[in-house]
Amino acid sequence: MRLAKSVYDILLIEDDLGDAGLVRIALRRGPFDVRMHHVKDGVEAMAFLHRTGPGFQGGPRPDLILLDLNLPGKSGHEILQDMKADGDLRSIPVVILSTSEAERDVLKAYVLGANAFVTKPMDAEDFSRAIHGIETFWFTVAQLPALS
Amino acid sequence: MAAFRDRLATRIAFAASALVLFFVLLVGLGTWVFTAGLLRDQVQLLLHGQATLAADRGSRLVAAVDERFQALAPLVGSAETLAAIGGSAEIEGLPVQTLLADAAGKIRTDAAVDEADAWLLQVIAAGLPRGRLRDAPDGPALEAVLPLRTITGAVIWRLPLRALLDHLARRSDNTRMTLGNGRLGVAEPAAEAADALTVSAPVILPGLFGDTALRLDVAAEPILLQTPLKRLTALFLAIGALTPLLVVAAAMVMGRHLSAGLTRLADAAASFAFGKGDRNAFHSPGQDEVARLGAAFAGTVERLDRAYQEMERRGQTLLSNTERVARIGSATWDPVGEHQVWSEQFYAVLGLDPAADIAGRTAFFNRVHPGDRRRLTDSLADERGHVVEDFRLIRPDGTVRVAQLRAELARDADGTPLRIDVTIQDISERKRLEERLDALVGELKRSNEELEQFAYVASHDLRQPLRTVRSYVSLIEENLDGKLDGETLEFMDFIRDGVRRMDALITDLLAYSRVGRIGHEGAVDTGRAVGLALLDLQSQIDEAGADIVIPPHMPVVTGEAGEMARLFQNLIGNAVKYRAPDRPPRVEIGFSDHGSDWEFFVRDNGIGIPDEHAERIFGIFQRLHARHEYEGTGIGLAICRKIIERRGGHIWACVRDGPGAEFRFTWPKMPGTATTMD
Numbered sequence: 065m066r067l068a069k070s071v072y073d074i075l076l077i078e079d080d081l082g083d084a085g086l087v088r089i090a091l092r093r094g095p096f097d098v099r100m101h102h103v104k105d106g107v108e109a110m111a112f113l114h115r116t117g118p119g120f121q122g123g124p125r126p127d128l129i130l131l132d133l134n135l136p137g138k139s140g141h142e143i144l145q146d147m148k149a150d151g152d153l154r155s156i157p158v159v160i161l162s163t164s165e166a167e168r169d170v171l172k173a174y175v176l177g178a179n180a181f182v183t184k185p186m187d188a189e190d191f192s193r194a195i196h197g198i199e200t201f202w203f204t205v206a207q208l209p210a211l212s
Numbered sequence: 213m214a215a216f217r218d219r220l221a222t223r224i225a226f227a228a229s230a231l232v233l234f235f236v237l238l239v240g241l242g243t244w245v246f247t248a249g250l251l252r253d254q255v256q257l258l259l260h261g262q263a264t265l266a267a268d269r270g271s272r273l274v275a276a277v278d279e280r281f282q283a284l285a286p287l288v289g290s291a292e293t294l295a296a297i298g299g300s301a302e303i304e305g306l307p308v309q310t311l312l313a314d315a316a317g318k319i320r321t322d323a324a325v326d327e328a329d330a331w332l333l334q335v336i337a338a339g340l341p342r343g344r345l346r347d348a349p350d351g352p353a354l355e356a357v358l359p360l361r362t363i364t365g366a367v368i369w370r371l372p373l374r375a376l377l378d379h380l381a382r383r384s385d386n387t388r389m390t391l392g393n394g395r396l397g398v399a400e401p402a403a404e405a406a407d408a409l410t411v412s413a414p415v416i417l418p419g420l421f422g423d424t425a426l427r428l429d430v431a432a433e434p435i436l437l438q439t440p441l442k443r444l445t446a447l448f449l450a451i452g453a454l455t456p457l458l459v460v461a462a463a464m465v466m467g468r469h470l471s472a473g474l475t476r477l478a479d480a481a482a483s484f485a486f487g488k489g490d491r492n493a494f495h496s497p498g499q500d501e502v503a504r505l506g507a508a509f510a511g512t513v514e515r516l517d518r519a520y521q522e523m524e525r526r527g528q529t530l531l532s533n534t535e536r537v538a539r540i541g542s543a544t545w546d547p548v549g550e551h552q553v554w555s556e557q558f559y560a561v562l563g564l565d566p567a568a569d570i571a572g573r574t575a576f577f578n579r580v581h582p583g584d585r586r587r588l589t590d591s592l593a594d595e596r597g598h599v600v601e602d603f604r605l606i607r608p609d610g611t612v613r614v615a616q617l618r619a620e621l622a623r624d625a626d627g628t629p630l631r632i633d634v635t636i637q638d639i640s641e642r643k644r645l646e647e648r649l650d651a652l653v654g655e656l657k658r659s660n661e662e663l664e665q666f667a668y669v670a671s672h673d674l675r676q677p678l679r680t681v682r683s684y685v686s687l688i689e690e691n692l693d694g695k696l697d698g699e700t701l702e703f704m705d706f707i708r709d710g711v712r713r714m715d716a717l718i719t720d721l722l723a724y725s726r727v728g729r730i731g732h733e734g735a736v737d738t739g740r741a742v743g744l745a746l747l748d749l750q751s752q753i754d755e756a757g758a759d760i761v762i763p764p765h766m767p768v769v770t771g772e773a774g775e776m777a778r779l780f781q782n783l784i785g786n787a788v789k790y791r792a793p794d795r796p797p798r799v800e801i802g803f804s805d806h807g808s809d810w811e812f813f814v815r816d817n818g819i820g821i822p823d824e825h826a827e828r829i830f831g832i833f834q835r836l837h838a839r840h841e842y843e844g845t846g847i848g849l850a851i852c853r854k855i856i857e858r859r860g861g862h863i864w865a866c867v868r869d870g871p872g873a874e875f876r877f878t879w880p881k882m883p884g885t886a887t888t889m890d
Binding site for chain 1: 668671672673675676677678679680682683684686687711715
């Protein structure tokens with residue numbers, strides 16, 4: 065068992081800059097030292113994760129991925145499917161962060177291997193609390209053994 | 213034809229025969245008894261006459277013998293005289309033996325000497341002539357004894373009764389006589405033994421035989437009484453035997469003659485067929501009852517036949533009209549052969565002319581689209597009986613129509629196919645409408661899917677910017693904490709309130725669009741749904757201090773549990789929300805059984821609903837009050853109505869005299885409805 069890291073890398077896949085800003089503020093105010101990496105669609109996400117293309121070489125492997133569902137181009141569900149089908153990426157926990165409360169979205173996300181589903185709260189305060197909850201759970205309670 | 217014994221003629225014959233025979237037997241028997249008695253009386257009379265005559269003659273004969281013998285007495289003095297008399301003599305044709313008896317009383321004849329005789333000795337001793345009836349050795353005989361004076365002994369004349377009887381019976385025909393005194397007697401030899409009729413007459417014996425009496429019995433020979441009786445009986449028996457035969461034969465002939473008219477009538481009625489019957493067959497010649505019956509029958513049948521023909525004509529017209537209006541043609545097909553019979557409309561559907569085209573299998577299949585022929589033939593070859601097939605039809609003018617063929621195989625009692633009953637209908641128009649309907653349904657389905665997609669997108673995409681606005685307003689407030697004046701803070705509140713309302717509207721709109729799209733349908737306990745609703749409304753109820761009245765049992769219905777709970781939550785929630793400010797709210801929930809439906813109600817003592825708005829309130833986003841009075845988006849009742857009407861129920865607001873509102877709704881019962889137990 066590896067000791068808790070001092071700095072965590074989170075990849076946020078979100079096209080809405082407003083929501084991305086809220087996540088950034090929430091993480092900045094949170095208890096953990098987090099580096100947030102933000103991409104706006106599936107193509108960028110895959111480039112980041114595979115460290116290909118300009119700006120992504122030498123990037124870190126994220127400790128957690130926050131994934132929006134309603135994205136331009138590939139939908140969040142498709143990106144999730146791609147990541148879970150990839151042997152290297154499968155072990156990275158993915159938390160769906162969506163405006164949707166629709167049952168079919170939730171069910172589909174879990175079927176495709178999402179590790180959690182969080183509906184974005186309407187209020188900034190609530191939003192921050194939700195993000196802090198995600199951090200606390202995934203960086204302390206559910207920390208996975210380190211991969212060699 | 214009725215069995216022989218059931219025929220009217222036979223019955224008449226039997227009845228008449230029985231009657232006639234009864235009388236014949238009665239009269240025959242009476243006549244026989246009377247005739248037999250008469251015959252017997254005649255014979256008795258004859259016998260009586262004969263007996264009297266014979267007895268009289270017998271008396272006279274014996275008297276003659278006696279007279280001669282008495283006359284002889286003075287002459288007989290000695291044996292010499294006696295010798296002169298001779299051994300025997302014939303007196304009046306009767307053979308009389310002359311015998312001598314010696315002193316010992318023994319009678320000597322040529323053959324033998326009789327035994328000594330005491331009576332004879334007494335007569336000899338007395339010396340007076342006497343007579344007697346004696347059983348002589350050669351049969352009973354009358355003996356006259358004359359004692360001799362000169363010598364001891366007697367002269368005896370012996371007249372055998374046999375000879376006397378023979379003499380008497382000489383002139384008696386058909387009778388048999390017996391002569392005797394009861395102890396001794398002789399009888400004429402009889403032809404046969406019979407219990408013959410007998411008449412007796414006394415033969416008075418005079419003179420020497422005065423103390424002796426004979427009786428003459430005359431019995432009729434069978435030929436006199438039995439034979440005629442037998443003949444008479446035989447005659448009567450013959451008549452008795454022949455009469456029944458004759459009577460039966462006569463009765464049969466008469467019965468047949470009487471019933472012939474009826475039989476003819478019955479045969480005519482049995483063979484009569486409506487529409488083509490010969491009514492003259494009912495008429496009989498003559499004026500008798502049968503002829504009148506036949507005439508009446510013919511009249512009735514004629515009227516019936518007219519009615520039948522009229523009915524048949526109407527039936528044909530009706531069928532033909534029906535076929536024409538319904539555009540259904542009918543036909544009868546030979547199961548395998550070419551022969552078919554088509555109705556006019558059948559021709560019309562095929563586009564053929566009854567005057568020019570000949571019905572038949574080939575003619576029919578020539579009109580079937582080549583692409584459908586095989587399928588139709590295969591279907592018709594299927595022996596299970598009932599066929600329904602749609603197929604394309606090419607009319608002679610080249611137009612293609614869609615037709616529906618219905619066929620049913622009829623079989624006889626052995627299961628052999630008899631015929632195929634066929635109807636044909638042009639369903640081109642229906643097909644076109646069906647296709648149009650299918651297209652519309654498809655369109656509706658697409659439209660529904662789009663609506664669903666819209667609702668989903670609305671929930672997602674409409675709320676995203678709202679969240680951004682709201683979140684950043686609070687972040688700005690945070691950043692500018694203490695630097696904003698009161699008016700700016702009020703503006704900020706307006707923004708937040710607007711966002712919140714917009715969010716509520718979107719959420720409710722989404723909920724409305726989702727009615728009927730989620731959850732699992734099944735048996736729903738309405739009591740449990742009310743319980744869940746109250747649980748969700750707990751804080752509002754507590755806050756208002758509301759009194760909720762619920763029945764102990766509530767029905768189980770078919771529906772979706774979440775929707776049912778939401779239905780009661782909206783109605784009870786409204787009842788609590790729209791309460792009157794001056795009194796604590798009281799909400800009553802109940803139901804009643806309306807046969808095929810349950811009717812539920814939710815009643816309160818709140819501010820009530822003006823009658824003019826009773827229908828409006830069920831519209832989407834319809835509100836009756838300003839937001840600052842009563843909070844809400846105005847979609848709750850619209851959702852209620854959608855939930856209820858999707859199930860075939862109905863909801864309405866009751867007009868009430870007192871304060872408060874009352875909502876009622878119906879919900880169709882599920883099969884085998886039960887109420888819940890508490």
